[in-house]
Amino acid sequence: MYVQDEYYFLNLAHDLVRDHDYELLHIDKDSQEIWLEKQQKDTSNVIRLYHKSFDWGNHLKNDMAQVIYKVQNLRKLLGGKKVKIHDVYIAAQAPVDDWESLKKPLLVKDKKPTEMHVYYLDERNRLNEKYRLYDDLGLDDRPIIQSDNEEVMERQSDEIKSLLKSRLVEQQQAEQSVFQHGRPLFTYVLLAVNVLLFFLLERHGSSLNTQTLIDFGAKYNPAILQGEWWRIISSMFLHIGFVHLLMNMIALFYLGTAVERLYGTGRFAIVYFLAGITGGLASFAFNTQVSAGASGAIFGLFGSLLYFGVLYKRLFFRTMGWNLLFILALNIAFGVMMPQIDNGAHIGGLLGGFLASAVVSLPGKKKRLNQLGGFMLYLLLTVGLLFYAMQFSSANLLQLAQHSIEQEEYHRTLKYTEQGLEDGEYKAELLFYRSLAHLNLDEAEAAIDDLEESLKVKPDFAEAHYNLALLYVSHDQVDNAKQHAEKALSLQPDNKDFDNLVQRLSSNEG
Structure with a gap:
């Protein structure tokens, strides 16, 4: 029976992956436990397939508790607002005592609404339980054909094991390759230029001196209104004091290297400058003070990482998601509470960076319609900021x-x-x-x-x-x-x- 149960278990996993687009999360070393996931609307369906028999209902209940614990640890990686756990057991025999009550849906107290369903596909109830599983998942139930020849089933089981493991490796390699589209060369150039100009400012006066900042190209609204629009870009490379420079350069180093690896050098440069332009225009529209700094462009890098999260939601939350969102929210809140901070430039840069990222898109993710939409929205944002600055500010x-x-x-x-x-x-x-x-x-x-x-x-x-x-x-x-x-x-x-x-x-x- 073991050969038949394993064959059924592996074919069930293969069917869900191949024909119903479930993504592999984990395969244990013996290929007896497989985790799958698929997001449907606002719900993450997590399927745990386990080839093991339980003699007693209490042992089964303990295993279910372990599954809930594992899903709770995984919840940050799951994109849906709700989580449904489908705990599926494949075994020859069901527990000998009364365990049927465990099949009732179980609501789990968690930050995300979590619901657990249990299915026990033993020899006697296999067809009915599989039908219940597929019905809960909204899938068409097609029978799994088993051979009478155990040698054939063993060979096919080994082939499916190999296929599933290869698919998981390919999936992991594809995810790793997303972060290998470029080396952070331009980031280092930007760091060098910003530091060099800071010392140039200090040598010719002081980075804290307003007139020196204006002379070197800081954002100065009266000059811009008289035609010096180049200040929108030049102000991106000047900083007011050493602390301002240090904080921005630390942020540029960490965010810039991440974004340049994701997007490649060319796309990164475009995003950085386009974000800096919208940040500068927002500052021009909403802030009358002399201002300078790379903050608008740096917030644009936040925007580009958020766009990456839109395209690679699960990978985003698995790698950087919640930490990035927390840091971004903290920076925005800090900017709102501190009136001397140019929050208009920050928000303008954030929006500009997100839309500029949609325009260039990620390597291998070109969608002409999305890119055109991103371009139109970016154009609308820049024209809108400019119109407001000239007509309503x-x-x-x-x-x-x-x-x-x-x-x-x-x-x-x-x-x-x-x-x-x-x-x-x-x-x-x-x-x-x-x-x-x-x-x-x-x-x-x-x-x-x-x-x-x-x-x-x-x-x-x-x-x-x-x-x-x-x-x-x-x-x-x-x-x-x-x-x-x-x-x-x-x-x-x-x-x-x-x-x-x-x-x-x-x-x-x-």
């Missing part, structure tokens, strides 16, 4: 308004300030620049209204007090003019223009 609109005043394009100033006032941020400053545009367009009353409104928002706005005083002088409202001139001088006592206006108004009064 109050800080950038304020700088555009200032630049248009300098260029004497006063109607443009009105356009920029009105767009910025819709957001509500920098309201006092936007009203101030709109008053300048009205004044240069000979609309003095509108200029006065804007300055008065600006001072309601920001009462200590010295320049607004001064300009309003000048306008009141031109409208022969000397008392109002003097009041605002004195207020401006009290706010900036060293300002000669303010002092001269107060003295002139006082002498006229005398």
Whole structure:
């Protein structure tokens, strides 16, 4: 009977792997225990096939407990939200005592909803139990034909053992090959360039000096608005202080080497720069401060590893998944809690890296439709960030308004300030620049209204007090003019223009 049972056991495993796409998880050294898994929708079906007989139900129950324990240790590697364990025993005889109650579905308390089903394919109940197994799995039940010749069955069993073991080895080799698509050459180049530029910054001033950072290409919104778009890329290679450099270079070393091995050097370089660009654009759109650093591109490497997880879900969770997600969540949370961190660049880089990875795809995983979709979404992201930065970012609109005043394009100033006032941020400053545009367009009353409104928002706005005083002088409202001139001088006592206006108004009064 042993030969027949083993033959049936191995053919059952072979059928599930060959005809129903179950993946091999484990084969023991004697080929008497085989683990399979397949994800269907949100459920991971784990099948454990065991060629062994149990004399007593209590022994069977103890083995079931061991199976549950093993699955709990495997749960991080299983992609589904739910887990169904199908514990299948193939033996000549069933336990001699009452064990039928063990066949009832068992709900296991775990982080993931886990359900266990037991099937005992002994000689008497083999057909019915196999039918129940396949019915629970949603598979068509086809009979396993057994020969009357034991020598034939032994030979075929040896062939199936060899096939299953070869398939498992091929599967493991295929998984290992995923991490061998390139050597981390470009990562080392990036590390060297970042370190070299840091020491260059220190030699020509300081990496903590704002003007030095601007001179060397940091992200500086006013300069970008005047056409220096190259700063979006150049700022990726500059760092503000040694600690900033050290933290980013450690992250680049570990993430960069992993991503370059997965994607290859060419794809890695494309992902890194595209992520850096979206990170820079997001910083331009949401952060008015001078900024620099490789953080946007590095978060893009997080995005590329997440895309790898989409294509190789089980391998992702087996190797890096939960640790990576924890580190990513921790970094995002830290960025949200620390206002000085450019979180916009981080999120922009993360999204850009994920979409750029979809565009280049992983070696051997080219899907033209997915790549086209990734390209369109990446384009949409970059255009969207750029459009927001130019049309809706109050800080950038304020700088555009200032630049248009300098260029004497006063109607443009009105356009920029009105767009910025819709957001509500920098309201006092936007009203101030709109008053300048009205004044240069000979609309003095509108200029006065804007300055008065600006001072309601920001009462200590010295320049607004001064300009309003000048306008009141031109409208022969000397008392109002003097009041605002004195207020401006009290706010900036060293300002000669303010002092001269107060003295002139006082002498006229005398």
